[in-house]
Amino acid sequence: MAEPATQSNPTEDRLATLTMPQNGWADAARKAALARVREMGLPGRRDEYWKFTRPDSLTQPDAPKASLFHNDEGPLFDDMDRLKIVFVDGIFDAEKSDDLTMSGVRIDRLATSADIHWAADLYGSLEADGHYVQRPLAALNTAFATDGVLIHVTDKAEKPINFIYLHENETSDAILHHVVKVDAGAELTLLETGPAAARFNKSMEVDVADGATFHHVRAQGRDHERRAITHIFTRLGTESTFKSFTLTVNGRLTRNECVIDIQGDDAVAHVAGACVGDGDFHHDDTVFVTHDALRCESRQVFKKVLRNGAVGVFQGKILVKQGAQKTDGYQISQSLLLDDDSQFLAKPELEIYADDVACSHGSTSGAIDEEALFYLRSRGVPAGIATDLLTLAFLAEAVEEIEDEALRDALVERLEGWLERHRG
Amino acid sequence: MLNIKDLHVQLEEEDKQILKGVDLTVEAGKVHAIMGPNGSGKSTLSYVLSGRDGYEVTSGEATLDGEDLLDMEPEERAAAGLFLAFQYPVEIPGVGNMTFLRTAVNAQRKARGQDEMSAADFLKVIRAKAKDLKIDADMLKRPVNVGFSGGEKKRNEILQMAMLEPKMCILDETDSGLDVDAMKLVADGVNALRDAGRGFLVITHYQRLLDHIKPDVVHIMADGKIVKTGGPELALEVENNGYADILAEVA
Ligand SMILES: Nc1ncnc2c1ncn2[C@@H]1O[C@H](COP(=O)(O)OP(=O)(O)O)[C@@H](O)[C@H]1O
Ligand SMILES: [Mg+2]
Numbered sequence: 001m002a003e004p005a006t007q008s009n010p011t012e013d014r015l016a017t018l019t020m021p022q023n024g025w026a027d028a029a030r031k032a033a034l035a036r037v038r039e040m041g042l043p044g045r046r047d048e049y050w051k052f053t054r055p056d057s058l059t060q061p062d063a064p065k066a067s068l069f070h071n072d073e074g075p076l077f078d079d080m081d082r083l084k085i086v087f088v089d090g091i092f093d094a095e096k097s098d099d100l101t102m103s104g105v106r107i108d109r110l111a112t113s114a115d116i117h118w119a120a121d122l123y124g125s126l127e128a129d130g131h132y133v134q135r136p137l138a139a140l141n142t143a144f145a146t147d148g149v150l151i152h153v154t155d156k157a158e159k160p161i162n163f164i165y166l167h168e169n170e171t172s173d174a175i176l177h178h179v180v181k182v183d184a185g186a187e188l189t190l191l192e193t194g195p196a197a198a199r200f201n202k203s204m205e206v207d208v209a210d211g212a213t214f215h216h217v218r219a220q221g222r223d224h225e226r227r228a229i230t231h232i233f234t235r236l237g238t239e240s241t242f243k244s245f246t247l248t249v250n251g252r253l254t255r256n257e258c259v260i261d262i263q264g265d266d267a268v269a270h271v272a273g274a275c276v277g278d279g280d281f282h283h284d285d286t287v288f289v290t291h292d293a294l295r296c297e298s299r300q301v302f303k304k305v306l307r308n309g310a311v312g313v314f315q316g317k318i319l320v321k322q323g324a325q326k327t328d329g330y331q332i333s334q335s336l337l338l339d340d341d342s343q344f345l346a347k348p349e350l351e352i353y354a355d356d357v358a359c360s361h362g363s364t365s366g367a368i369d370e371e372a373l374f375y376l377r378s379r380g381v382p383a384g385i386a387t388d389l390l391t392l393a394f395l396a397e398a399v400e401e402i403e404d405e406a407l408r409d410a411l412v413e414r415l416e417g418w419l420e421r422h423r424g
Numbered sequence: 425m426l427n428i429k430d431l432h433v434q435l436e437e438e439d440k441q442i443l444k445g446v447d448l449t450v451e452a453g454k455v456h457a458i459m460g461p462n463g464s465g466k467s468t469l470s471y472v473l474s475g476r477d478g479y480e481v482t483s484g485e486a487t488l489d490g491e492d493l494l495d496m497e498p499e500e501r502a503a504a505g506l507f508l509a510f511q512y513p514v515e516i517p518g519v520g521n522m523t524f525l526r527t528a529v530n531a532q533r534k535a536r537g538q539d540e541m542s543a544a545d546f547l548k549v550i551r552a553k554a555k556d557l558k559i560d561a562d563m564l565k566r567p568v569n570v571g572f573s574g575g576e577k578k579r580n581e582i583l584q585m586a587m588l589e590p591k592m593c594i595l596d597e598t599d600s601g602l603d604v605d606a607m608k609l610v611a612d613g614v615n616a617l618r619d620a621g622r623g624f625l626v627i628t629h630y631q632r633l634l635d636h637i638k639p640d641v642v643h644i645m646a647d648g649k650i651v652k653t654g655g656p657e658l659a660l661e662v663e664n665n666g667y668a669d670i671l672a673e674v675a
Contacts, residue, residue: 369516370477371514372514372515372516372519374475374476374477374498374514375514375568376519376524376528377475377497377498377499377502378475378476378499378501378502378507378508378510379502379524379525379528379584379588380499380502380503380528380529380531380532380535380588381499381524381527381528381531382497382499382531383497383499385527385531386499389519389524389527390516390518390519392518392519393516393518393519393567394518396518397518
């Protein structure tokens, strides 16, 4: 017998699988976020902002299965002194984590935080302000995040914090939300590593106060079949610094959105990414930088290496508001296509309402430089190694955005390992 | 050492014959020079020997110590001991000169079944050789040939040759664009490598270089063929009278 025809609503179908956690101080923000989700509706294939990336697997009720991946690479940043905060399939694991105390920083778990909390003013608020373009999956995250941490940085943090996301369940569907508040003059380096879950929706709101510094280095790797949608919402105060770098290797689908709101004069915001994809790989960097202050600098540097039909997407916008004079905005997105099957889709945008600014953007797609390849080979460097050297050279401009040499070296080593395993 | 027999080469893309039967033998310990008008096929010969894409060998052969060069990948030819100092060295942004050289040296050692050179040993050797060629630490650190002057690029070629210690060195117009001092440095670099086990094929337009690097044999190439072979006096003849007389004589 035929099923009765029902008018399905993808947003409600997805919402039906979720339960809103209760934690007092965040409840109002969660309810408001749910209202935003309903108003916007989850993204569909016809949404302009999702023209290059199909949102279906991110919005469907259940997470598609993602097998676990095994190789003999040790954990990233393992030899570095850092405070580890471990999540297994999106659930905080106290056993595997370090003690959450260190000087200059207060860390609470979202799921068990006290009834009145400093984060009440921030949770969901940067996200709510970040909808110049609709980001319903971020609102969904605010409404339903089950875990995450709240980090209040009051001084120079003693050492970096490392969120380690382990993936052990092939159908895990994790929603994590972190809030980071960096007080005036304070400093934090935040590291994020690991595949997280079969499907991962992660949001991070970062408030960088006057003169504060926030460095973020993230490595998304390992399990190839995983899917992720991540958002960073940041607000920058006067003379503050925000620098974020993401390395992505593997992943069926990754969309990293970064929404930067520069509100204080003389602030600096850099966001960069390097990704390498082979085969069934889709990687999307979507960035929106708003300049609303004087003499600020923003840089977007994205490099993608694609082979065997891998797809790279870049949507980047610099919005310079009226009065944001002396803005220095730079944006570059480039792909290295290692064969004819791969593709790079880019939509760079500038929207400028101030008259005394210097903004530039560029986007290119290219192949390996055959002249350079022959030159290297003529010196005895085998074709595979020569291609790797040229690929790393292509990625260098993005990788060099990582200021800390040890972190940079650790990521370059990962890249080298990946390139070696994926030689064509 | 290097044996080229009746080598015919055409472009892959178009039906254009460039080498029309080159015969040439370079013995170990000898320096052979090739001179010839622009467009006669000298660079093509050097590229075909080193394995660059875009050329099709239609007949003939080229061997190095009996090994068929034309059957090998470019990196295999290098490991077999062939080296080409490029007429136009390639700039490679993002790849450090030092990283490049260490990778090349160790790849060749590996291909020959030798142990890799340690970073410390490598540094010691390269510093000494760079000093002889007046290549400073900054040039070693910079990306390969990027921002190098014409002379710096050519000295960098000789440094690579000195580090890789090939059996058979081909120099394609390494003297072009060099001032007198740079030419002397390059020539000294080449002479330092002269050895009973090593052969040289020096492509040049000028006697100047051959004053410093004394050739044993001089060949004249024209329209894809070696048209005349002689001793060092042949280079002087070219210097004084140009190619016209020689070409008329063999026509
Ligand atoms: N890739 C190429 N495409 C087209 N013509 C070429 C190519 N390589 C060489 N030639 C032609 O072959 C001839 C020989 O060139 P070349 O070997 O560079 O001469 P030489 O080094 O003696 O000046 C010239 O006519 C040149 O234009
Ligand atoms: Mg030439």
